[in-house]
Amino acid sequence: MTDLSNTIVVGIDGSEQALSAAAWAASVASARKLSLYLVTSTEPYFRGFYGSGMPVPPDAFAEIDQLARTQLGDAADRVNSVASGLEFTTEYVQEQPVALLLRMAEDARMLALGASGRGGFGGMLLGSTAASAAAHAACPVAVVREPAAPDGPVVAGVDGSDNSAEALAAAFAEAAWRGVGLVAVHASREPSIREVGLGHLEPEMATSERLLAEALAGLQEKHPDVQVERVTANERPRDALLDWSTRAQLLVVGSRGRGGFLGMLLGSTSQALLNHARCTVLVVRPQG
Structure with a gap:
């Protein structure tokens, strides 16, 4: 795996909250000379097929591939709008979201997540995904929300x-x-x-x-x-x-x-x- 010791990892799921997390992480990474890793999980989109025992239609792979690329592309655009020139990597993985986040957190400087989400990180702060990420990630976890007092302490x-x-x-x-x-x-x-x-x-x-x-x-x-x-x-x-x-x-x-x-x-x-x-x-x- 890529060395993530000086990297902020951001969970991307296509939601506006995840894009806000990407922007927040980009600002922090730029100020502290860190790199950024934008990652999304495609596993939830295949879950319905696997659970039913049905084969995955060939077209589904292409559609899910395009969806992941679009989500990461939107996140990349948000990063570039905040910190032009910042080094960052994008990746999509067919892996259970919690396992993916915790695995990457083993080596990362920080994990950044949106305050709520959909798709791969859906219900982020309403159930086990949030509890698992916040309680078990090996690195600090930032749950990003626009502050009511941006200049506050x-x-x-x-x-x-x-x-x-x-x-x-x-x-x-x-x-x-x-x-x-x-x-x-x-x-x-x-x-x-x-x-x-x-x-x-x-x-x-x-x-x-x-x-x-x-x-x-x-x-x-x-x-x-x-x-x-x-x-x-x-x-x-x-x-x-x-x-x-x-x-x-x-x-x-x-x-x-x-x-x-x-x-x-x-x-x-x-x-x-x-x-x-x-x-x-x-x-x-x-x-x-």
Whole structure:
């Protein structure tokens, strides 16, 4: 396989969202001197024939071939409109989409996907494909959405876990590259009226502030030019992050966490962030 270590891989399916992902990835790749790989899967178009046991009509191969070429051609046009002169490769493969994406993610710098799609990557953020890509890809996964605040900061969810530390490091790098500030958010569940009445709120806030300080310490020294805002919120993590997504250009989260982010990509929090965030979400898994 082609060396993808300095490459952003983009899943293409013919949807407008996938084209937006290609444009976003092209902009990032151009700024960081990376290459781009646009890939689509033709396997879903053959699935109906294989499942029924019927032979694939000879004309179907030509039609599917042309469809894949058209989809990749549209994506190439979008890339050229954003980053003329950027080096990129296009390919279509008859392989199950999740397997294709995860295989390429083994060596890629980043995987970029549209916020929703059709065809080979249909239902991307509504079912197992999204969960598999975000939770299991070996490289960071960007789920691309036009930001409500294109000039906003990078926002990172922090919970003190090792995975959160990886995500926070990636968020600092993103903020430095983009020349914007970083908002580090630690959110816990919303306290009950009883807890507030008993005075438990203040110690909990102090614990959150200490956790943020510990998580940020070394990274702030490594990136002295990145201005950091520390935010503690006594609400559900997904609510806090969704709120910040309306003011951010990028939201960075770990694939799994603890405390406030426990099981984040396995349940309702994952669905809320991937489906409803108002900006691109970058999901980072721990390395090694």
